Structures are given as structure tokens and as C-alpha cells.
Amino acid sequence: MKAIVINQYGSKDVLEEKEVEKPAIGDDQVLVENHATSINPIDWKLREGYLKQMLDFEFPIILGWDVAGTISEVGKNVSGYAVGDRVFARPETTNQGTYAEYVPVDAHLLAPMPDSMSYEEAAAIPLAGLTAWQCLVDFGELKKGDNVLIHAGAGGVGSYA
Template sequence: MKAIVITNYGKSEQLKEQEVPLPTIKNNQVLVELHATAVNPIDWKLREGYLKEKFDFDFPIILGWDAAGIVKQVGEEVTQFQVGDRVFARPATTANGTYAEYTAVDEKRLAKLPSSITFDEAAGVPLAGLTAWQCLVDFAKIKQGDNVLIHAGSGGVGSFAIQIAKYFGAYVATTASEKNEALVKELGADHLINYQAENFEEILSDYDIVVDTMGGDIQLKSFQILKEGGKLVSIAEPPDEDIARENGIVAGFLWLEENGKQLAEIAELLEEGKIKPTIGHTFPLTEEGLQKAHQLSETHHAKGKIIIKIK
């Protein structure tokens, strides 16, 4: 099958097309014929070698960990899915990712895809949608009436976090550029802080939850706007435990856990129109397409999700 692989760590030029064997599924897995996948920051961070201590893979490595497609084969122990099902997933982080025509996915990481959702739309959901869900629901225990700040609301995780927070009845502030004001307002944001002209820490106070997608100084300043007992959850870097303790704040770093049941809950919200993926850019499954997609993701200024169209 066709795949885009890396055979060494390095720049986006490492992404090369290669013929690789069709995945062999285990008893608890399904083989998915991929119609679309997506590019996420983990992809180029792993490509650069930043994550090699956490994921010590042998080359060649197929990057990509968003899957949307059709079940082509099921393992002997699989009970919830059958050949022909439309599905999507955040597969396990292995060296056999989704920049390919087929991928193997554990049943527990898979969810059925509503017929009203396209494969391109679905590919933009699993990694970013599950990350936002786990930040707000699992870590922060979001509830109606909470005041929530979401950094980078026009990005992949941020765009889902805004919608999920509004679904739970929260008041949502978000940081974004002025050019993305219409987008974040459409997603449901109540208050836009134009980070190019305003300092959020001078405007907001007594917030219940901060979703930090940036780290660094932005994370440090985020402590200032939280009330005592507030929660700061970061997907960028572990927060300073001493600062959290001094301010009476619950703070932590979240690394996504693949979860088919949660993805099925998100699928229901997609079908009901309560949340929707924001597709900002689409590229083909080619060397040039993936290289351009990675270069765009590395700017940190991609609008919504970067989709890779396979079929």
C-alpha cells in the first residue's frame, strides 16, 4: 500500500512516499481503509525527534494518528464492528500511523461515524476532540455556569474546546487574532481577547478553568486569572506545581488517552449539530502535500484542522 514515511528524524523533507506492506491485524483489531487523516503537532514533533525518548520507534515510521474510513477486515475477538462500517478513531501511537491507505485500529479505540458526517470532517475530530473533551470533562469537571478561558480558540483543540464548554453551559473567553474573531464567535465564544493587542491577564479574573494550549509565559500568566480552587489544564507543558499550590489551584498536564467510548459520545454531538469540526486546510496524501501540511502546522497559525485527503 502507499504510505508517506520518515526514515530519519529531521525537517519536513524527510516525509517520503513508499510502498509498505498492508497491516496485519490482531484479534482485537480492525483494518480500516482510510479515506482521510489529519496533521497534528505531535506529528512534526515526533518527526523532528523531540519525542524519541517517549516513543522509541524503529524506522521507517508512518506518522499520523487520526483515522476516518471504512472497516475492511475484523479480528476474531471484535464484536462491535463489521466490514463496511464507517468509522473514525484516534489509534494508538505506534510506528504504523495513518499517513497511509490502510491502518490497524484496536476495537476499543474505534467509534462508528454518523452518516451525516463526511470522512474529511471526521478525520479532524479524534485527536483534537478527545483532547478537548478530556481537558474539560475528565480533568476540569466542567459544569454549567463555569467561566472558562481557552487559549488559541481558532486552533484544532481550541475550536473543539469552545464548543464543548458551551455545550456544558459555560461562559467562554478565548484568545485569538482579530482575523479569527468571526470564527471563534461562530463556535460560541462569548469573549474574544485579541492577543495581538490585549493582555488577557489584565482583562480576566476569577475564572474557574483555563485550557492552556501554548505553555511558557502564557501558562504562567494564566495562573493570575484563576480563582482559588480553579483548574489549569495544559497540553503544552507540565504546569509549575509550586505556583499552583501557592495559589490554591489544581493544575496538571494532559496527554490524550485514546478512548472509543468518549469518541462515540462526541459522535452523537456531531450528529446533533452541537459541535462541528473546523477544517481550515486540506492537502493530498503525497510527499509535497504532507510536507506543506507539516510546515503549516509548525507555524502554530493554522486555522482549525489540517486534513489529509486519501480517497
């Protein structure tokens, strides 16, 4: 399969399109045929090495944090999803990101895509949307009826918040 990989930290010049092995999936995973992904600030920060203390991945690294596509394989313990289902997700944090034709995803991280949603729209949701949710609901304990001021919220996370 084709993927965009980095073999060292650096500028955009370290991005390379390569042919890599199609990933195998575990019993609790699905393999998503990628129709759309997104680009987030964490991608360039990881690519340039700013996060190597926190995310100590071995090279090569496939960047990317969001995927929208169709399921091409289903692990034996997965229920509720089938080959051909339209899904989107923010997969686990590994060196095997979403800048690839196929992405392994833990089934509990999947969300079904509404028929009215495009792959591009779905791929713009997971990382930014989940970050906004976690900040407001999980950490901020925001509840129905509460008011919140979003300051300088022009990016993805701020727009969702």
C-alpha cells in the same frame, strides 16, 4: 500498500511515499481502509525528533494520529462492527500511524461515523477533540453548568474546547 514514512528525523524532506506491507490485525482490532487523515502539530514535532525521548519508535515511522474510513477486516473478538462500516478513530500510539492506505485500530477506540459526515470532517475530530475532552472533563472535572474561559483557542484543540 502505500504509506508516507520517515527513516530518520528531519525536515519535511525526510517524508517518503513508499510501498509497505499491509498491516495484519489482532483478534481485538479492525483494519480501516483510510479515506482521510489529518495533520497535527505532533506530526512535525515527532518527524523532527523533538519527541524521541517520549516516543522512542524504531524506524521506519508512519506518522499520523487520525483516521476516517471503512472497515476492511474484523478481528475474531470484535463485535458491533462489520466490514464496510464507516468509522473514525485515534489509534494507539505506535510507529504505525495513519498516513497509510490501511490502519490497524483496536476496536474499543473506534467510533461509528454519522451518514451525514464526510471522511474529511471525521478525520479532523479524534486527536484534537479527545485532547479537548480530556483536558476539560477528565483532568479539569468540568461538569454541566460550569463555566470555562478558553484563552487563545484558535487551533484544533481550542476550537473543540
